[in-house]
Structure formats: C-alpha cells, structure tokens
Amino acid sequence: MTDTRIPLPLTRSRSEEIFPVLTPEQHRRVAERGHMRVTRSGEVLVEQGDSTVPFFLVVSGEIEILRPLGSAETLVAVFGPGQFTGEVNMLSGRRALFRIRVAQPGELIEVDRREMQAMMQNDAELGEIIMRAFILRRVELIAAGMGDAVLVGSNHSADTLRTKEFLMRNGYPYSYIDLERDSDVQNLLDTFHIAASEIPVVIFRGQLVLRNPTNRQVAEALGFNEAVDQRRVRDLIIVGAGPSGLAAAVYGASEGLDVLVLEASSPGGQAGSSSRIENYLGFPTGISGQELAARAYSQAQKFGTEILIVNATHLACDRKPYVVELENGARVPGRAILIATGAEYRRTLLENLSRFEGVGVYYGATFVEAQLCGGDEVVVVGGGNSAGQAAVFLAQTATRVHMLVRSAGLAESMSRYLIRRIEETPTIVLRPHTEIVSLEGGDHLESVRWRNSQTGETEEHKISHAFIMTGAVPNTRWLEGCLALDTKEFIKTGPDLSPEDLSAAHWPLSRPPYLLETSVPTVFAAGDVRSGSLKRVASAVGEGSAAVSFVHQVLRE
Numbered sequence: 001m002t003d004t005r006i007p008l009p010l011t012r013s014r015s016e017e018i019f020p021v022l023t024p025e026q027h028r029r030v031a032e033r034g035h036m037r038v039t040r041s042g043e044v045l046v047e048q049g050d051s052t053v054p055f056f057l058v059v060s061g062e063i064e065i066l067r068p069l070g071s072a073e074t075l076v077a078v079f080g081p082g083q084f085t086g087e088v089n090m091l092s093g094r095r096a097l098f099r100i101r102v103a104q105p106g107e108l109i110e111v112d113r114r115e116m117q118a119m120m121q122n123d124a125e126l127g128e129i130i131m132r133a134f135i136l137r138r139v140e141l142i143a144a145g146m147g148d149a150v151l152v153g154s155n156h157s158a159d160t161l162r163t164k165e166f167l168m169r170n171g172y173p174y175s176y177i178d179l180e181r182d183s184d185v186q187n188l189l190d191t192f193h194i195a196a197s198e199i200p201v202v203i204f205r206g207q208l209v210l211r212n213p214t215n216r217q218v219a220e221a222l223g224f225n226e227a228v229d230q231r232r233v234r235d236l237i238i239v240g241a242g243p244s245g246l247a248a249a250v251y252g253a254s255e256g257l258d259v260l261v262l263e264a265s266s267p268g269g270q271a272g273s274s275s276r277i278e279n280y281l282g283f284p285t286g287i288s289g290q291e292l293a294a295r296a297y298s299q300a301q302k303f304g305t306e307i308l309i310v311n312a313t314h315l316a317c318d319r320k321p322y323v324v325e326l327e328n329g330a331r332v333p334g335r336a337i338l339i340a341t342g343a344e345y346r347r348t349l350l351e352n353l354s355r356f357e358g359v360g361v362y363y364g365a366t367f368v369e370a371q372l373c374g375g376d377e378v379v380v381v382g383g384g385n386s387a388g389q390a391a392v393f394l395a396q397t398a399t400r401v402h403m404l405v406r407s408a409g410l411a412e413s414m415s416r417y418l419i420r421r422i423e424e425t426p427t428i429v430l431r432p433h434t435e436i437v438s439l440e441g442g443d444h445l446e447s448v449r450w451r452n453s454q455t456g457e458t459e460e461h462k463i464s465h466a467f468i469m470t471g472a473v474p475n476t477r478w479l480e481g482c483l484a485l486d487t488k489e490f491i492k493t494g495p496d497l498s499p500e501d502l503s504a505a506h507w508p509l510s511r512p513p514y515l516l517e518t519s520v521p522t523v524f525a526a527g528d529v530r531s532g533s534l535k536r537v538a539s540a541v542g543e544g545s546a547a548v549s550f551v552h553q554v555l556r557e
C-alpha cells in the first residue's frame with residue numbers, strides 16, 4: 001500500500017485551535033466520560049464509512065487520520081498526546097469520512113458519541129475547544145477538497161452546478177474534477193466505466209458511483225438520513241432549516257426538547273444563498289449566509305437536534321400525534337410541529353427560463369456562481385435587497401452588472417446602505433423601467449434581450465449569466481389545505497385567523513390560537529412562510545425562537 005503522506009494544508013496561525021492539546025485538568029474531565037483503551041501499532045480504530053465513531057483522546061503514542069483511495073492512502077493528520085479526534089460528522093452522527101489508525105502504540109481515552117455530546121453541552125470550556133476544532137477542521141477539509149466524495153462534472157452542466165451547490169451548502173468536503181480542464185480525468189472515467197455523457201458523476205469512498213444523481217440520491221449515499229426512528233414521537237418537528245427553523249432548533253434542543261428538523265435541500269434557506277448579510281445584529285462587517293447557516297447548524301447539532309435532508313411531502317393533521325410524511329416514504333410523528341418552510345423566487349418570469357436554469361440563469365449569487373461569471377457581463381433582475389446584494393457581490397468579479405428593475409428606481413424596495421453601494425460601484429449599471437423580454441442560446445444562455453417600458457426600446461446583449469431575484473412565493477403547497485392560508489398562500493397565525501378561519505378549521509379549544517399558532521392547535525408557523533412576516537433574517541430568527549416558548553406552553557396543556 002502506498003502512502004502519499006500529504007498532510008492537511010493548515011492555516012498555520014490557527015493550527016493550535018484546529019489541533020489543540022488539552023491540559024491535564026481537561027484531560028481528567030474527558031476521562032470521567034470514557035474508558036481507557038490500550039492500542040497496538042497498525043490497529044484500525046475506525047474505518048472510512050463506519051457509522052459508529054467514538055471520540056478518542058490520545059494519552060500516549062500516536063494515531064493518524066488517513067483518506068483511503070483505492071490502494072493508496074493520503075495522510076490527513078497525526079494526533080499525539082493530549083490531542084483528540086473528530087470533526088462535525090461526530091455531532092451529526094454521520095459516517096466516518098476517514099480511517100483512524102494507530103501509528104505508535106500507547107493508550108487512548110475512548111468516549112462514545114452520546115457521552116461526548118453531553119460533555120460538550122455540560123462543560124462550557126471543553127465544549128468550546130472541541131466545537132471550535134471540529135468546525136475549523138471541517139472548514140480546512142472543504143478548502144482542501146478532502147473528503148470521501150469526488151465529483152466529476154463540467155462547468156457547462158446545470159446538474160454539475162446543482163450538485164456542487166448541494167454539497168457546498170451542506171458543508172460537505174469533496175474534490176471536484178472538471179471534464180474540460182483536468183487532463184487525467186479520462187483515466188478516472190475509464191476506471192469506473194463512466195461515459196462522458198453520464199456526468200455529473202459522484203464517486204463515494206472510491207466505490208459507489210452515482211451517475212447524474214438527484215440531490216436526494218446524494219443525501220442518501222452520504223448517509224444524511226440514516227437511522228431515523230419512525231416510532232419515536234418527537235416533542236417538536238421543525239420543517240425547514242432556514243434561519244427560523246434553525247433558531248427554533250437551537251432554542252428547542254437547548255431547552256431540553258426532543259427536536260427533529262427536516263430540510264428539503266440544505267440548511268440556511270434563502271439566507272444561505274446570500275453572499276453577505278450586513279444588517280444582522282452582531283456582525284458589523286457582515287457574514288455570508290453560508291457561514292451563518294453553518295454556525296447555526298453546528299449549534300443546533302451540539303444541543304442534540306437531529307437534522308434530516310429530505311423533503312416533507314404531507315402533514316397528516318387530522319389526529320394527534322401529527323405525522324409528517326417524507327419523500328423517502330418515512331413518517332415521523334410529533335407532539336408539536338413548526339412549519340418554517342420559507343419562500344422561494346418566482347420561476348415563471350419567461351417561457352424558456354427553465355431551459356437555462358443552472359446554465360446561465362441562477363436564483364442565488366454565491367461563490368459557486370461568481371466563479372462561473374468572473375470576467376463576463378451579467379444581468380441581475382430585481383430591485384429588492386437580495387438583488388442589490390447580488391449586484392454588489394458580482395461586481396467584484398464581473399466586468400459589468402446590468403441591474404434591471406421594473407420601477408423608476410430602488411428607493412422604495414432596497415435598504416439605503418445597498419443603494420449607496422450600488423451608486424458608488426461604477427461597474428453596476430442601473431436600468432429602471434426595464435424587463436427581460438427574451439433569453440436565447442443553445443445548451444447555455446448566450447444572449448439577453450430587455451425592453452424599457454417607458455421608451456419601448458429593446459436591446460440585445462451577448463450576456464450568458466442572468467440572476468433572477470424577483471418576488472418570492474411561500475412553500476406551502478405540500479400542506480394541501482391542512483392549514484388556513486391568506487390569499488397569497490402564506491400561513492395565517494394567531495390574531496390574523498378570523499372567526500371564519502377557525503370555524504372552517506374546526507378549532508377545538510376554548511382558548512384562541514397563540515401568536516404563532518396556525519388554525520390547527522400545536523402546529524406553528526414562523527419566518528417568511530407566515531402571513532405578515534417581515535422577510536428578514538432577524539425576524540425569522542426571532543419568530544423561530546419565540547415559537548419554542550409557545551411549544552412549551554402547548555406541551556404542558
């Protein structure tokens with residue numbers, strides 16, 4: 001077996017935080033949670049893909065973390081006395097990304113995952129050291145493209161972009177090989193008998209090959225949804241892991257509730273697709289939506305929340321406990337339910353829009369899309385804050401950003417700080433009273449035609465990237481008439497529910513619905529999906545956390 005001995009490229013200044021050495025006192029507290037284990041040289045403690053992965057603290061000797069690939073191994077890290085193993089998969093209970101093997105015999109303290117989680121929750125000092133190390137290790141793995149998955153694709157393929165985004169937004173480390181750019185890709189394709197027409201292809205642990213998989217297939221293969229206990233009645237099931245769902249998960253789990261979160265795509269929701277959120281309290285220099293989501297996701301898991309990446313397809317709300325049905329056929333019962341499914345951009349702007357989705361038409365402007373359009377002209381459609389952020393972000397790499405708005409200007413729809421930023425960015429051209437009238441191209445968007453509604457003039461531009469950021473619609477279709485909705489299909493709650501709504505829903509209680517309670521008792525709604533909500537990260541977070549206090553009340557009733 002060859003050993004390429006390529007260590008994890010570390011940010012030198014942070015290596016003490018990534019690989020901390022515990023003090024004898026901290027060591028003693030870990031020992032109280034686990035048991036001593038004597039190790040032999042070459043002993044494999046954990047194999048890549050193992051589902052039960054304990055936490056190890058090295059007492060003496062040395063252990064190494066290795067990424068197996070075929071008959072070769074890549075050295076990821078080496079741990080000596082006082083150092084511990086693990087990264088964020090340990091919080092979620094997902095499968096091991098790497099092999100752990102003893103390099104020098106000695107002794108370890110072995111702590112099982114549940115005990116390790118209890119230790120993180122109850123010992124603030126150790127909890128902080130371990131959590132920081134886990135998160136930073138994952139960040140390094142993502143930056144180094146080092147995990148158990150390899151994505152082979154092309155930058156001209158919408159499905160490659162979809163898969164990249166799915167892995168990136170779920171914080172999953174993977175290596176990317178581009179069909180057009182990487183010279184030895186043919187060898188890899190031949191090894192796995194893959195035709196170039198089958199891309200994107202995802203290869204897991206050097207064995208399992210998925211050809212143009214759906215996000216759901218990738219989630220299943222990565223073990224995102226393993227071991228869900230369908231018989232356990234949860235205190236709270238949260239549908240949607242945007243800011244409101246994640247806030248509810250953190251508050252609920254930290255206050256002792258048994259919480260399950262169901263997320264159709266990736267944690268973070270709309271906020272996760274934001275390049276920089278600058279008006280969220282506590283982040284004076286702004287924070288990317290992806291980073292905010294990743295932090296909240298780890299925080300929720302630290303307190304024991306279980307999170308599945310699966311679409312909720314139905315809510316059976318006619319009898320208690322309510323049951324949420326999932327697209328993989330599972331049914332999960334809950335004593336209280338929080339609907340936090342948010343909203344998404346309208347996709348029906350133009351007839352052939354969907355043809356170019358992912359190959360020129362995008363609904364989010366993250367690092368992944370920005371990489372595709374560096375050095376090109378782009379169009380951003382919309383006059384709200386999300387469009388403004390996208391324009392400012394893309395202007396850093398694009399040669400020109402045409403911002404198309406239907407109205408006379410931005411003053412009514414956008415925050416003042418963004419308007420100022422747009423005015424100060426010479427490469428952003430604001431085009432008021434303007435709408436896209438057609439999109440043209442072959443297998444990728446090639447040109448965009450727009451029209452000024454005041455002058456009637458149309459212009460065609462050779463532009464191959466259009467960002468559509470116009471009004472959002474609520475994700476409530478899956479509820480199929482279970483809850484009272486307003487005329488735009490947002491969920492009505494609390495005082496917004498009229499006596500007619502309550503009588504149509506056969507409201508059975510003598511008390512009226514609580515503030516965030518829907519027309520069905522103990523089913524709550526929070527964030528953008530709720531009628532009358534403010535459509536801001538802070539308000540979604542506030543509503544998600546407030547919903548938990550009502551959940552405590554209904555569970556006591």
Ligand SMILES: Cc1cc2nc3c(=O)[nH]c(=O)nc-3n(C[C@H](O)[C@H](O)[C@H](O)COP(=O)(O)OP(=O)(O)OC[C@H]3O[C@@H](n4cnc5c(N)ncnc54)[C@H](O)[C@@H]3O)c2cc1C
Pocket residue numbers: 239240241242243244245262263264265266267268269270271272273274275276277278279280310311312313340341342343344364365385386387389475478526527528529534535536537538540
């Ligand atoms: C590009 C962009 C930039 C923005 N910038 C800012 C900003 O700077 N400041 C600010 O305050 N606000 C900003 N916003 C608005 C802010 O992101 C939203 O108000 C906030 O994300 C709403 O949170 P939420 O949890 O209610 O819903 P969402 O963020 O919409 O999350 C809902 C989640 O539910 C999931 N879901 C939907 N249906 C199902 C289902 N059936 N089963 C399971 N899961 C489901 C979705 O996949 C999603 O992850 C921005 C929005 C966008 C799009």
